Amino acid sequence: MTEQILIALEGVGKTFTSAEGAPRRILDKVDFALQKGEIVALLGKSGSGKSTLLRIMAGLVPADGGRASYRARPIDGPAPGVAMVFQSFALFPWLTVQQNVELGLEAQGVPPAEREQRADAVLEMIGLAGFGGALPRELSGGMRQRVGIARALVTNPDVLLMDEAFSALDVLTGETLRNDILDLWDSNQIPTRGIVVVSHNIEEAVMMADRIIILSSDPGRIVSEVAINLPRPRDVDSPRVRALVDQVYGLMTMRPAPLVAAGAVPAPVQPDYRLPDTDIDRIEAVLDLVAQPPFDGRADLPKLAEEAELPDEELFPTYEAMGMLGLSQVESGDIMLTPLGMRYAGADQQERQEIFGRQLLANVPLAALVRERLTADESGTVSEQPFLELLEEHMESDEAKRTLEIAVEWGRYGEVYEYDYHLGRLKLPGLEPK
Numbered sequence: 001m002t003e004q005i006l007i008a009l010e011g012v013g014k015t016f017t018s019a020e021g022a023p024r025r026i027l028d029k030v031d032f033a034l035q036k037g038e039i040v041a042l043l044g045k046s047g048s049g050k051s052t053l054l055r056i057m058a059g060l061v062p063a064d065g066g067r068a069s070y071r072a073r074p075i076d077g078p079a080p081g082v083a084m085v086f087q088s089f090a091l092f093p094w095l096t097v098q099q100n101v102e103l104g105l106e107a108q109g110v111p112p113a114e115r116e117q118r119a120d121a122v123l124e125m126i127g128l129a130g131f132g133g134a135l136p137r138e139l140s141g142g143m144r145q146r147v148g149i150a151r152a153l154v155t156n157p158d159v160l161l162m163d164e165a166f167s168a169l170d171v172l173t174g175e176t177l178r179n180d181i182l183d184l185w186d187s188n189q190i191p192t193r194g195i196v197v198v199s200h201n202i203e204e205a206v207m208m209a210d211r212i213i214i215l216s217s218d219p220g221r222i223v224s225e226v227a228i229n230l231p232r233p234r235d236v237d238s239p240r241v242r243a244l245v246d247q248v249y250g251l252m253t254m255r256p257a258p259l260v261a262a263g264a265v266p267a268p269v270q271p272d273y274r275l276p277d278t279d280i281d282r283i284e285a286v287l288d289l290v291a292q293p294p295f296d297g298r299a300d301l302p303k304l305a306e307e308a309e310l311p312d313e314e315l316f317p318t319y320e321a322m323g324m325l326g327l328s329q330v331e332s333g334d335i336m337l338t339p340l341g342m343r344y345a346g347a348d349q350q351e352r353q354e355i356f357g358r359q360l361l362a363n364v365p366l367a368a369l370v371r372e373r374l375t376a377d378e379s380g381t382v383s384e385q386p387f388l389e390l391l392e393e394h395m396e397s398d399e400a401k402r403t404l405e406i407a408v409e410w411g412r413y414g415e416v417y418e419y420d421y422h423l424g425r426l427k428l429p430g431l432e433p434k
C-alpha cells in the first residue's frame, strides 16, 4: 500500500513569525496522502495556508512539525521528481521561451543537446511549437502560462503541483489550458503519476479532481474531503457535477470552526477573529439579489455567483459576513435569508442601519469590545492601538489593520461607534470633538 503513496504528510504544522515577532500557527496537524494515479484539489479560504501546504510538498518551505515525505523519503528540499507551476508564471523575462523551459533541466545537469531536444518536444506537446525563440513579453497570458507548464513538464515530473495556475487567465483561456493538461494526463502522454492543484474555483476543482480537500482557516486543517468518482472529460452541466459543486459550496461556506450540529448555538468567534474582507455595499447588494426574484430568499450559490458576476473568492467573505450577522445561512449549496435577512431587504435605510448595528454588537465580539471600552471610558473615546495590538497577536499587521478597518466600517454604518481618522481614535456616536 505504501508504494501507492507519492506524497505523505503526517501531522504537519507550520508556524510563521509575524513582522512584530509574534508566532502564528498557519497549518496544524495536517494528514494527507497523494496516491498514485490521482488528482487532488486543495480548496480553502484566502489565507488558509493552501500555498504554504503546497510549498511544503514541493520542498520549498520546511514543515516545523510532523513528517512530510515523498516516496517514503523525508522532504528536506526540492525533490527532483516534484515540479511546481505558479500562478504568476514566474518566467525570466530576459530569457527566450526555449531558455526558460530548459532551465529546469540545466539545474539537473542534463547536457545541452538533450535539453534542447526535450524542450522542443514539450513545447510541441503544450502547443507552443515555433515559439521557442520568443521572449515572454511577446506572448499572451495564456501562452506564458503554457511556458510555465512546459518548464515543469520538461523535467518529466512524477508529481505536479499547481498553485492557482489558471486564475490569472481569463475564464476561457484558463479552461482551455486546464483541459489540455487533463488530456495529457488522461491519455498518459506525461509520465506524471499524481497532481495536486490549489484553486479558488470550486467548479474547476470538481471538473479536474478525483478528490477535493478543504482546509479551514486559523489554523489551516483539513476539515472535509469529497471524492469525485466521475470519468473525465466531465460535462459541466451534468446533474452529478452540479450536485458536487453544490456540495462543495456548502462545505466551503460553513461557519468557522468549531462546527456545530444543526440546531445548536454556534460558539461565538473571538475578538481576534479575522473579519471577512467585504464591504457593506457588497453585503447589501448580495442580500438584495437573494431577496428578489427569481431567488425570493433562497439561491443556489453557483447561480447567484453567475447573477452577481463576481468570483467565488469575493463572494465567500460576503456570505460569511451575512451569516455572521445573522442575515443568512448556507445549507446544501444554497444561501437562504433568515427572517431577519428578509426584513432587512424590505427595510428603509434607517431601519437597515439599526438592524446592522444590533446584529454587529450581538455577533461580532471585536465590535462589542470596542463599544464596551468606549462606554466604560469617561471621555467616550479610545485609541485604536490596543485593538490593533490584540489582533496583531494573532495575525500579520496588515491583516490586523484590515480587520480593524472592517470593524470600523461596520460599526460606523451601524452607528455603534465613530472613528476619527486624524487621531486614529474611536468614539461614541454623537460626541463633539474636544
Ligand SMILES: Nc1ncnc2c1ncn2[C@@H]1O[C@H](COP(=O)(O)OP(=O)(O)OP(=O)(O)O)[C@@H](O)[C@H]1O
Pocket: 016, 017, 018, 026, 044, 045, 046, 047, 048, 049, 050, 051, 052, 053, 396
Ligand atoms: N513567509 C511567510 N512569513 C510570514 N507569514 C507568511 C509567510 N508565508 C505565508 N504567510 C502567511 O500565512 C498565511 C497563509 O498563507 P498562504 O499563502 O499559504 O494561504 P493561501 O490559502 O494560499 O492564501 P491565498 O488563497 O490568498 O493565496 C497568510 O496569512 C500569510 O500572510
